[in-house]
Amino acid sequence: MKTKMIAPLLFFTFSAALTATPLTIFYTGDTHGAYETVLDKQSGQYRGGYLMLEEKLALEREAAKHSVYLDSGDQQTGSVFSSLVENGVHGGAVIGVFNRLGLEASVFGNHEFDFSYSNTRDLARSASYPFVCTNLLDKSTRQSVSGKPFTVIEKDGLRIGVFGVTLELLPEKVKAENVSSVRILPPTEAIEMYLDEVDRKSDLIVVLSHQGWEADSLLAESLDDRVDVIIGGHDHIWADEPIVVNGKYLLYSGSHLEFLGRADLDVKDDRVVKFACKLIPLSAEEKPAPTPLAEYIQSKVEKVEQEMSRVLGIIPEDWIPDKYESTALSHWIADALKKEYQGIYHPDLAIINNGGLRKAIPAGPVTLRDMYELLPFNNTVVVFSCYGRDLLRFDELNRRLAVEKPHDICESTAPGYLGETDPNQDTEEPVRYDLGGRLLDPDAVYRVVSHDYIAGQWDKYLGFKPFDVYDTGELILDAMVRQVEAQFRPPETEGHD
Numbered sequence: 001m002k003t004k005m006i007a008p009l010l011f012f013t014f015s016a017a018l019t020a021t022p023l024t025i026f027y028t029g030d031t032h033g034a035y036e037t038v039l040d041k042q043s044g045q046y047r048g049g050y051l052m053l054e055e056k057l058a059l060e061r062e063a064a065k066h067s068v069y070l071d072s073g074d075q076q077t078g079s080v081f082s083s084l085v086e087n088g089v090h091g092g093a094v095i096g097v098f099n100r101l102g103l104e105a106s107v108f109g110n111h112e113f114d115f116s117y118s119n120t121r122d123l124a125r126s127a128s129y130p131f132v133c134t135n136l137l138d139k140s141t142r143q144s145v146s147g148k149p150f151t152v153i154e155k156d157g158l159r160i161g162v163f164g165v166t167l168e169l170l171p172e173k174v175k176a177e178n179v180s181s182v183r184i185l186p187p188t189e190a191i192e193m194y195l196d197e198v199d200r201k202s203d204l205i206v207v208l209s210h211q212g213w214e215a216d217s218l219l220a221e222s223l224d225d226r227v228d229v230i231i232g233g234h235d236h237i238w239a240d241e242p243i244v245v246n247g248k249y250l251l252y253s254g255s256h257l258e259f260l261g262r263a264d265l266d267v268k269d270d271r272v273v274k275f276a277c278k279l280i281p282l283s284a285e286e287k288p289a290p291t292p293l294a295e296y297i298q299s300k301v302e303k304v305e306q307e308m309s310r311v312l313g314i315i316p317e318d319w320i321p322d323k324y325e326s327t328a329l330s331h332w333i334a335d336a337l338k339k340e341y342q343g344i345y346h347p348d349l350a351i352i353n354n355g356g357l358r359k360a361i362p363a364g365p366v367t368l369r370d371m372y373e374l375l376p377f378n379n380t381v382v383v384f385s386c387y388g389r390d391l392l393r394f395d396e397l398n399r400r401l402a403v404e405k406p407h408d409i410c411e412s413t414a415p416g417y418l419g420e421t422d423p424n425q426d427t428e429e430p431v432r433y434d435l436g437g438r439l440l441d442p443d444a445v446y447r448v449v450s451h452d453y454i455a456g457q458w459d460k461y462l463g464f465k466p467f468d469v470y471d472t473g474e475l476i477l478d479a480m481v482r483q484v485e486a487q488f489r490p491p492e493t494e495g496h497d
Contacts, residue, residue, distance in 0.1 A: 020266035020273050021158045023204070024064035026057060027263070029072030029233030030255035032111070033082025033094055035297060037287060044285065048257040050097050050297060051288035056260050056280055057101065064264075066155045069102060070162065072233030073109030073210035076123070077376050078256070078358065080308050080369055084300055089122040090115040093300045099128045100293050104153055106131050107164030107208040108146070109233060110173035114377055117181050121145065132164030132208060135190035137183040145182060150194050152201050158267060161202030163191050163227075165219070167211035167234060172407075175379070176456035187211065188222040199226045204267050210234045213252070220245035228272050229263070240279045249275055257282050308369035312481060313488025315366055319374075321357035323408035324401075329361075330354050330411035336483035337381070337449055337476065338413045345383045347449035348414075348435045351394075352476075353461055355408030356453065366484055375477045379451040384466035389442040397463035410454070410461055414440075451476045 037049030046052065061067055075098065076082050076091040086092030091112075098106070108131055113120050124131040124146040133146035153160045165187035171179050191207065198205060205227045209216050212235040220230055223246075231251045238254030242263070249272070253261035259279040266274035288294070319329035330352065338350035359374040391414070401409045414435060435446065454461050455469055 020268035021156075021203070022065050022264070022266050023155065023158055023160070024060075024067040025206070025229070025231075025251075025261075025263040025265070026060060026067060026069040027072065027231045027251055027261040028053070028253055028257065029210070029231070030074045030109070030236050031071070031257050032074055032078030032255065033076060033080075033091075034256040035079060035081040035094075035097070035301075040283075043283075045283040046285070046287050047281075047283045049282075049288075050101070050257070051291065051294055052282045052284065053257055053260060054101055054291060054293050055284070055288040056282055060260070060262060060280065066158060068104050068153055068155060068160055070206065070208055070231055071098070071103055071106040072208050072231050072253075073107045073164075073166070074111045074233060074255075075106065075109070077111035077114050078373065079376075080304060080372050081297070081301060083372060083376070083378075084304070086300070087126065089126050090119050091123055092126050093297075095123055095126045096296060096300075097293065099126075100296060103127075103129045105129055105151055105162045105164070105208065107210050107233075108133055108136065108166050109210040110167065110170055113170070113174040113178045115178070117178050120178070124148075132162050133166070134163045134194065135165045135168075135185040135187050136170075137185065139181050139183050142183075149190075150198050152198065158204070159202040161198040161205040162208060163194070163198070163205070164208045165190065165211060167215065172457060172460055175452055177452075187215075187219050191223065191227070195223075195226060199270075203270055204228050204265075204272070206231060213237055213250075216250055217243075217245045220248040220250060223248070226270075229265075231261075238279060240277075242275060242277050249277070251277060253279060308367065308372070310368050311365045311490055312368060312371065313366050313484040314490050315361065315363055315484075315488050317363050319361040321354065321360060321374075323355045324405050325354075325409075326411055327354075329357055333357065333480065334411045334413045336480060336487070340479045340483055341381065341383070341449045345449060346447065347383060348446040349391075349448055350413045351410050351448055351450045351454060351462075353408050353410050353454055356451075365490075366488065368481065371477060371481050371484065375480060377453070379453050379476050381449065381472045381474045381476050381479055382452050382455045383447060383449050383470050383472070384455055385445050385447055385468040386462075386464055386466050387442065388440045388444045388446060390462070390464035390466075391440060391446065392442065393463040397461075407460065 035050050037046050037052045040047050075094050082091050082094050084093040130148040130151045131146040132148050132151050133144045134149045136145040138145050151162050168184050206229045209230050209232045216230050216232045225247050229249045236255035237252045239252045243250040253259045263277040265272050317328050321329055334350045334352050361370050398410050458465050
């Protein structure tokens, strides 16, 4: 009986393959300006970078009959290269790279909104590929932020419909003002507004999603079988085999150009009849050969490379970030922020969020490049006021966040942070704030120095709404660069300007 059932199935698969149209989808995501190809001394392999991507992509394209290259967002933020300004656009050099790589569609990640809303739209205008933006609407025009709620790409008669959705929690991931002009629709609702039209115009439907695996799986469950593939990003996961949810293939390629994703599929009668995928390591024994793209990249970085390599100071211990625990790094950043502004705004304490610290720096020399990559988000220094009772609520919230871990915790300069106990008391109660020798008064007003991200996300990080908020307009990065120079200046430069 089994033999009788298998034979027709094999015949169907074979006949379908004969008449189906092959397509290869190359995909990346969360590349974060990772422009450098670096030598891994342990393996002896050169890894990552735009030039390694270019080399591997060219080789793979040669072996693919029909192909399309798609990206799941967060091209920006994370390196010196992504902070470069080109034609007045922050991050414009990154767009220039993807233009040259022949990218055919992308979606906005949260980091495409790090500078300003106008800069986000300038990024889209600078690209020769569409930023497909299905669920983000401009409040004033009621149109897609990028002007492209979907796109249809044709490859030798095969039509690929592409949607792009960005996480609904976008206002919690960027400066509030950067998305205040954006209306965010639930992804399923947004896609269904155009699904009939895109289905008529295409043979295959792909969703570029920058919202994370959990949200992608819920999206897959909620959409009907007209949607075939979801290429995801945001949480930096990778999968070397397709994850199938509700008949849809979910694909992930990791982050920072560790891999190039490749999916090979056959399409027949608006259906995927064959599917396979793999991750191609972006590594090789030799550095990529010089190309016009290499010349472009070099032309952008050569003017800043010397400055970025400048040693600011020598740190005595490793700086290792941790989203959920206090570290030597988070302690130093909070303390340095308070010291930097003590003579101007006289803050009682400083508060920073640990998730904003993005690079481990070993003990020894710290360069300007290190600081850019440690603090890549262009947050501005803010001072605000609160009551002592507000700080007690903050302390309680922060200790709870450290256990439940829905997102990163905060670091504060006040003793008692994360429930340190009083050594003179036989009690488990945490020491409450000791502010410069003054015990906290619940009814007193205190001044806090922080940055605009925390002030804008006060309900998430503070548990109270600050008042008398003043944005200095100064980058926390610049303040920390000054503090590294002041506290850890190399001996050979002491006494010199």
